[in-house]
Amino acid sequence: MDFHKFLQTIPDFSDLTNEQLSILEQSMLVSSHPDGYEFFNENTRGDKVYLIIEGNVSVTHNRGKKCGFLEIKRHHPGEWFGIVSVIDNGEHVATCKALGDVTVASLPAIAFLLLYESDAPLAHTIQYSINRQITKDYRALVQMIRNVLFAIEEGKDYQHILNKSLPKYDGPERRV
C-alpha cells in the first residue's frame, strides 16, 4: 500500500499539507510482521509509537497469577499503539502482538520530539491524534462503570452487565 495515500485517509490528518504528509512519511519506518510477532512486552520501556497500516494488533495484559494474560482490546488500521513511549517515556502497560500479517509505520519518540522543532504544527497534529485515541479508551471505561452504577441504582443485575462488558478471558496466552 502507498503509505502517503494511507496517511491521507486518516481523518485527524485531513488539514495537513502534502508536504507535511511527506515529512511524516519520511519520519516513519514502514515494516511488515507475521502473525504472533511481539512489538513490545509490558513493563519494557518504549521508544517508538506505531500506526497500523494493515491488519490487526492484539493488546494483552497480565492480570496476575489467577487470570494470566488477558486480551483487553484489538487495534485496527489507522489506530496508534505504544502511545506511552511518546507521552512519559514510560513503560508499556500491555503487550502488543500481530494478529495475522500486520503492516505498521513506527515513529521513534526522539523523531517525534524533533518534529516540534522542524514542523511544530505537524507535531501538534500528531499529538492531537494520539490524544483522541486516549479519550476513546477513557470513554470506553467511563461508559462501562456508568452502566454498572446505574444498574445497581435501578436494582438490575449489575454483575451480568459487568460480566458482559468485561473483556473476554482467554486464559494464559502462549508466549512467542
Place this chain on the structure above:
Amino acid sequence: MSLTTQEFSKLFPKITEHTNSEEVSDLIRMLKYVSIGENKHIIKDNQENDTLYFVIEGRLNCYIEKDGTKISIGKIFPGEYIGEVSMLDNSNATSSVITETPCIFYSLNKTSFDELGKEHPVISGKILRSISSILTNRLISTDKLLFDGLIVHKESNIHHEHTKIDSARDWFVKLYHQLHH
C-alpha cells in the same frame, strides 16, 4: 484576581510540567477569568461541553445522572480541572459539575485552544502531552483498581446481598471518581 505564572504552575503542576515560565505566561494570556456563585451548573452530564475549566477557588460537587437518577461521584477542589475530555474529543461531558460554594476558574474553550494550537503549537502540544499523560495515568490506575477489586469481590465472604450491593456501589463510585480526578 490574576495568577502569576508561578502560582498557576504550583496549582496545576501536571498541566505545566513540560512548559517553561514564558510558555505558561502565554497560556495564561489565552485563559478567561470566570467567577460563579454557588449552586450553578458548570457542565451537565451527557451534554455538549467545549470548555476546559481550571479550578482556582471554591468547592464543587460532581455527579452523574440518567432519567432523573443522580449518583454523587465526589467533590472537586482548587488545583483540579473540569471538561478536559469533552474539550479534546468534541463530545459530551461524562458528569455534571455544580458549584457548592462561590468559585473562581480560568477557562479555555475549544476555539481558544485551537487558536493556541495555531499561534503556539509547541505550547499547545505540551499541554496536550500533559493532558494525555494525566488521562493515561488515570486509565492505568483505575483499570488496575477495577481488576484487583474484581478478584477481591469474587473471593469475598460477604453473603448478605444488600451488603454486597452497597459495597459494590461504593466501589464503583470510587472507580468513577478516580477516573475523573
